[in-house]
Amino acid sequence: MKPQLPDGLVAIVKRECATCVMVDPLFANIATSGTPLTVYTQDDPTFPTSVSAIHDADLSVSWHYDIETVPTLLRIENGEEVDRTLGLSKDAWQKFTGVTDLGADLPVMRPGCGSLSVDPNLEDELRVRFTSSTLHSRHVELASAEDEFESMFTRGWTDGLPVIPPTPERVLRMLTGTTRNPQDVVAIAPPNLVELTVEKIAINAVMAGALPEYLPWIITALEAVCNDEFNMHGVLATTMPVGPVIICNGPGTKAIGMNSGVNVFGQGNRANLTIGRAVQLTIRNVGGGKPGEVDRATHGNPGKLSFCFAEDEAGSPFGTLAQERGIAPQQNAVTVFAGEGPRCVVDQAARTPEQLTNSFAACLRATHHPKSVLSFDAILVVSPDHSRVYAEAGWDREKILSELYARLNIPGTELVKGALDMAEGLPAKFADRIVPKFKAGGILLAHAGGGAGLFTSIIGGWANGTMGSTPVTRPVLS
Amino acid sequence: MSAPILLDPTNESRPAQREQLTRPASVKGLTVGLLDIVKARGDVYLNRLEELFVAEGAKVLHFRKPTFTKPAPPDLRHEISIQCNVVIEALAD
Numbered sequence: 001m002k003p004q005l006p007d008g009l010v011a012i013v014k015r016e017c018a019t020c021v022m023v024d025p026l027f028a029n030i031a032t033s034g035t036p037l038t039v040y041t042q043d044d045p046t047f048p049t050s051v052s053a054i055h056d057a058d059l060s061v062s063w064h065y066d067i068e069t070v071p072t073l074l075r076i077e078n079g080e081e082v083d084r085t086l087g088l089s090k091d092a093w094q095k096f097t098g099v100t101d102l103g104a105d106l107p108v109m110r111p112g113c114g115s116l117s118v119d120p121n122l123e124d125e126l127r128v129r130f131t132s133s134t135l136h137s138r139h140v141e142l143a144s145a146e147d148e149f150e151s152m153f154t155r156g157w158t159d160g161l162p163v164i165p166p167t168p169e170r171v172l173r174m175l176t177g178t179t180r181n182p183q184d185v186v187a188i189a190p191p192n193l194v195e196l197t198v199e200k201i202a203i204n205a206v207m208a209g210a211l212p213e214y215l216p217w218i219i220t221a222l223e224a225v226c227n228d229e230f231n232m233h234g235v236l237a238t239t240m241p242v243g244p245v246i247i248c249n250g251p252g253t254k255a256i257g258m259n260s261g262v263n264v265f266g267q268g269n270r271a272n273l274t275i276g277r278a279v280q281l282t283i284r285n286v287g288g289g290k291p292g293e294v295d296r297a298t299h300g301n302p303g304k305l306s307f308c309f310a311e312d313e314a315g316s317p318f319g320t321l322a323q324e325r326g327i328a329p330q331q332n333a334v335t336v337f338a339g340e341g342p343r344c345v346v347d348q349a350a351r352t353p354e355q356l357t358n359s360f361a362a363c364l365r366a367t368h369h370p371k372s373v374l375s376f377d378a379i380l381v382v383s384p385d386h387s388r389v390y391a392e393a394g395w396d397r398e399k400i401l402s403e404l405y406a407r408l409n410i411p412g413t414e415l416v417k418g419a420l421d422m423a424e425g426l427p428a429k430f431a432d433r434i435v436p437k438f439k440a441g442g443i444l445l446a447h448a449g450g451g452a453g454l455f456t457s458i459i460g461g462w463a464n465g466t467m468g469s470t471p472v473t474r475p476v477l478s
Numbered sequence: 479m480s481a482p483i484l485l486d487p488t489n490e491s492r493p494a495q496r497e498q499l500t501r502p503a504s505v506k507g508l509t510v511g512l513l514d515i516v517k518a519r520g521d522v523y524l525n526r527l528e529e530l531f532v533a534e535g536a537k538v539l540h541f542r543k544p545t546f547t548k549p550a551p552p553d554l555r556h557e558i559s560i561q562c563n564v565v566i567e568a569l570a571d
Contacts, residue, residue: 138486148482157487166485191549195491203487235548283489467545 002064005081008036009096010074012056015047017113019088020071020217022207024237026047026103026123033099042070042116062117069112087112091367106179124169125128127176132168134175134182135199137152139168157285159277159305164206174202177212179478186219187226189287189333190233191294197419198221201278202284208278208306213256214271216476217334218278221246221308224336224472225279226287231469235338235462236289240463243304245379246276246337247446250321250332253310253478260310262450264381265303265342265457271330301341309448315384316393316447318400324445325473332476337444339470347386350454353393357400359406360456365437367460371425373435377442377461380404383449384459386456397445408437439464444471502564502569511562515546520568527566 009030013020021263028050030037040045040055042062045055056062064417073096076082085092088110094102110295117126129422142151148165152158164170175182182199189196198219205218225232225244235242241420248258267273283289292448313320322333343362350356360380368376382390390400412433417425442464449455462468502508510531512524528538541558543550558565 135485138490140484140486142481142484144481146481148484152484165482166487167482173484189489192489192491196490199485200487200489203485207487228548230546233549234545238547281487286489288489445540463547468547 002080003061004193005060005061005065005074005076006036006038007076007078008038010076011037011039011054011071012042012062012065012115013039013048013071014042014113014116015044017070018336019110019112020048021111022093022110023071023088023093023103025050026106027051029099029102033097034041035097035099041093053107058129060120060130062115063126067115068118068361070115072115073114074136080093088274095312099213103123119439124173127166127172131172135168135171136183136197137171137199137203156290157207157281159281159284161305163281163352165213166203166206166208166409170206171199171202174206174210174212174215175199175266175366176244177215178202180219187223189222189226189283190289191236192288194286194288196269196282196286201282204247204285205274205278205281206276208281209270210274210278210327211256211270214275214278215246216478217252217256217271217332218282219333220474220476221275221279221336222282224474226471227285229470230336230338230472232289233294235469236283236287236295238462239298239300240462241297241301241304241340242338243301243307244276245303245337245459246279246308247321247335247337247379248308248333248476249312249320249327249335250315250476251330253313258310258401260312260448262297263311264448264450265307265311268470271319272308272310273306275310276303277341279432280304280306303341307339311446313386315387317387318382318395318397318445318447319394321444321446324397325471327473333473334476335444335471335473337377337459337471338462339379340461342381345428345458346454347453348458350389351402353390353395353400354387357403357407364404364443365408365410367437367458369424371419371422371435373410373426374439375463377464379446379461380442380458381448381457383453384451385454387447401443401445404443405438405440406438409434482488497538504534505531505564508538508563509537509539509561511541511565513550513565513567514540514542515568516543517546517569523555523569524566527568 018339027048030471033050040056040061041053072086074081074084090103094100135248140149152163159386180198184198185195187196201219205215258271289295311320327333347359367378412430415426416428416431513521515522531538
């Protein structure tokens with residue numbers, strides 16, 4: 001609980017700080033001037049020497065009043081803080097106290113020192129001391145001889161890789177990444193349809209190895225998958241090898257160090273890997289979606305551990321996926337897509353946009369099955385080397401997509417059952433029709449990858465539309 | 479080694495325990511619900527079951543999920559529970 005401070009002036013100091021030692025004599029002057037003064041000392045209860053002080057031994061006053069610098073001088077009226085000054089500003093101290101010649105022999109300005117309550121070595125401990133009541137999750141106490149990593153495997157909390165132990169210290173630190181209340185319900189998590197709180201997400205984010213600044217992205221991605229449109233329940237339950245593919249946009253991707261370049265889908269980047277992993281761990285642990293239970297995938301794919309990347313916005317000649325999907329420029333956003341593993345399109349010879357588009361269309365045609373039409377969407381992740389061909393020819397997103405769709409109108413004779421000596425296919429009545437491979441909007445265009453390599457990637461989707469899953473884009477809020 | 483305290487990452491719920499109903503000795507006079515999850519050819523399987531149940535003296539009612547990729551809507555589950563004595567859910571392909 002926040003301690004009540006007495007009306008008048010309140011100073012917070014520590015002996016270890018040279019500025020505090022410098023202002024020590026001023027407290028006696030203030031006290032004799034008639035202004036009520038209370039001094040709290042963080043470290044040495046015998047400091048300051050000019051007046052007696054209250055020892056803020058557990059740093060409760062310093063923590064609850066967000067003291068970052070000592071000395072801090074607060075003005076309290078009717079129990080409420082109305083003003084504060086940090087360090088020594090002689091002018092401010094004279095105005096606060098009404099003592100016009102206060103500290104006449106002192107420098108005009110002297111910065112303070114760091115408050116003990118923000119000491120990196122103490123901050124986690126203090127956060128637990130003063131805010132752990134905001135956490136509602138059950139405490140699991142391990143035996144002293146128990147290996148915490150092994151016990152988390154045993155409890156079924158992991159995705160098959162080790163996880164970071166979610167101690168109260170780590171979870172509270174994770175929660176500093178969001179302004180949301182730990183008990184806010186973000187979504188109803190499938191498959192068990194349970195209320196998903198910010199706290200439970202933070203716990204799983206810690207386990208995934210995420211940093212606090214990733215938390216808003218993780219929360220947004222979970223909001224984006226836990227709804228009827230994306231249909232995370234079906235994405236889990238299907239026998240097909242799909243999971244949530246998370247594409248991040250906006251300046252925040254750079255701020256949190258996401259990878260949009262070399263090895264963009266691969267290993268090596270903490271933000272990319274742990275954001276995706278946190279989403280999947282949350283679905284597993286809170287939603288209850290586990291392989292072999294509700295997750296019935298025949299093969300699955302390695303991306304079900306984590307498949308998350310940032311779009312290379314600066315290098316894109318055709319804008320961004322998020323903006324295409326209605327997000328304002330400079331707004332951080334997450335797009336989720338029920339997708340399988342990426343496959344590579346190799347075209348090292350195309351020098352015209354038409355040639356390149358022909359290659360893309362031919363490879364997109366084979367997604368899932370050359371005779372499968374309209375049932376699945378796909379993301380085409382164009383590399384910088386390939387996008388240069390479009391940039392040089394002046395093709396924008398609209399032009400690229402319209403040329404792709406035009407090349408993916410397929411004669412029914414190639415699609416009907418039995419054609420190409422394959423049993424798979426459409427009923428015979430489609431033989432005299434032209435059928436598009438993708439529904440309108442079924443190709444999502446993104447830009448990412450390293451600066452060298454005439455390769456592009458296709459991420460095939462899952463049953464699309466109301467029958468299956470629709471991609472969802474959401475702005476990332478703090 | 480100190481004993482660490484971990485926060486439970488799960489939803490901390492326990493599944494409700496329900497007794498399984500006794501299998502009926504005969505379906506004669508019972509209402510059998512056939513729930514088609516709308517996977518391909520599920521109807522073939524369920525229609526054949528209908529023939530067999532009708533021959534055994536059961537009344538058969540058909541139900542359909544809007545899509546096999548999502549759980550049956552609560553209203554549909556309620557409908558089945560009040561109209562049928564037993565239910566069969568087809569999982570065909």
